[in-house]
Amino acid sequence: MSLPTEAVAALEAFQAVGSWEQRARLLMQWGERLPVLPDADKVDANLVQGCESLVWLVGHLQNGHWQFAANSEARLIRGLVALLLARVNGLSTAELQAVDLPGWFERLGLSRQLSPSRSNGLNAVLQRMRELSRAP
Template identity: 90%
Template sequence: MSLPADAVTALETFQAIGSWEQRARLLMQWGERLPALPDADKVEANLVQGCESLVWLTGQLQDGHWQFAASSEARLIRGLVALLLARVNGLSAAELQAVDLPDWFAQLGLSRQLSPSRSNGLNAVLQRMRALSQIQN
């Protein structure tokens, strides 16, 4: 499966960095670049269940491809979510089902950053994306 352009950029950027500190800094920068969600979207219905931090997620289908937007109050989570969005935005519902989250973060060299609770939270975000893609398919 070919990667969306943003995912390729993320991979090239993160794989070019050797030190863990630089990767952590880059992760925060990705989070800061995440477009702000309008307050109207920060509602209970868009809150992802299963995350320790508050994460809001919206998604819409455009010409057969999914575009998601998300936000979190937690800086680190925002960075991880930004990288998840880079990986999934522009995919079809079928491609979304095939995304391997642990593999994606391993390729980025960020597995260390994924504590079990963060990993569960990101999985919850991905599951919510998949659920949205099934509802509106």
């Protein structure tokens, strides 16, 4: 499966830095690039269940391809969510179902820095995306 343009950009950026400190800084920068979610979208119905931090997620299908928007109050989580969005935005429903989350963060060089709770939270975000994509 080919990667969306944003995902390729993320991979190139993260593979170009060596140390964890540089990756952490880059992660924060990706989080800062997330568009602000309107307050109207920050409602309980859009909260992702299973995250320790508050994460709101909205998505819509546009010409057969999914576009998601999300945000979190936690800076590190915002960066991780931004990288997840880079990986999934523009995918079809079938492609979204096939996304390998651990593999994606492994390729970015971030998997060892993902605590079990962060990993679970990101899995919950991806699960919610999949649920939205299957909704009638």
